Amino acid sequence: MNTVTVRIPMPLRSYTGGADEIAVEAATVRQALEVLGARHEGILNRVIDPSGELRQFVNVFVGARNVQVLDGLATPLAKGDVISIIPAVAGGHHDRLRPMAR
């Protein structure tokens, strides 16, 4: 087990009481996220889907590298690693429906 830091993006801080960083003990990315989820109810469901894989609209980086190009959730962690949860951001003006502002 290594002490690593998980950085929480603003849209998910409602689950962490506003904290932008959480230190956890973990050997892999999956363990780190599960420890995070055990401490902060609800956040794990926003990152991992029911099948146990990363959700489509969430990216996870270890340092500067996306875990997609590493070993995914099995990516091993070293002491001091920084894990960043990065929301997938998209949009655009194309709209067959009316705008949804209110």
Place this chain on the structure above:
Amino acid sequence: MTVRLPRDLRHVLECWARENYPQEACGVLIGRQTDSEVAIADVVHTRNLNIERARDRFELDPGDLLRAGERAFGLGLDVVGIWHTHPDHPARPSETDRARAWEAWIYLIVPIRKGAVGEPRAWRLNGSGFVEHVLKS
């Protein structure tokens, strides 16, 4: 909630909107958020990964978002939102915007029609819909 966008940063966004027209441009808003205000202190232009539909869609490069977050962290600031342009379309969120929006972030939309930049508007997802916030310099 008031969103403050200094004039110089607004000018930067307008330049990027014109440079990319008629394609959409997108990026990150860096700043500080309090209970009553989001103060934008820096803007970042990121890559649009949706090359095939760049005229009406954007997909922000997650690596660029990571780097913007690190830049913000180094400045003692935060990623407080996302900006993007609406070429030849009003500065109102579309259903596409709503479907992919994240709560807590400000979504700043910069309209540009026939190459002329219009008034940007600031929105934030609240439940299932967007709420507009006052934009000041």
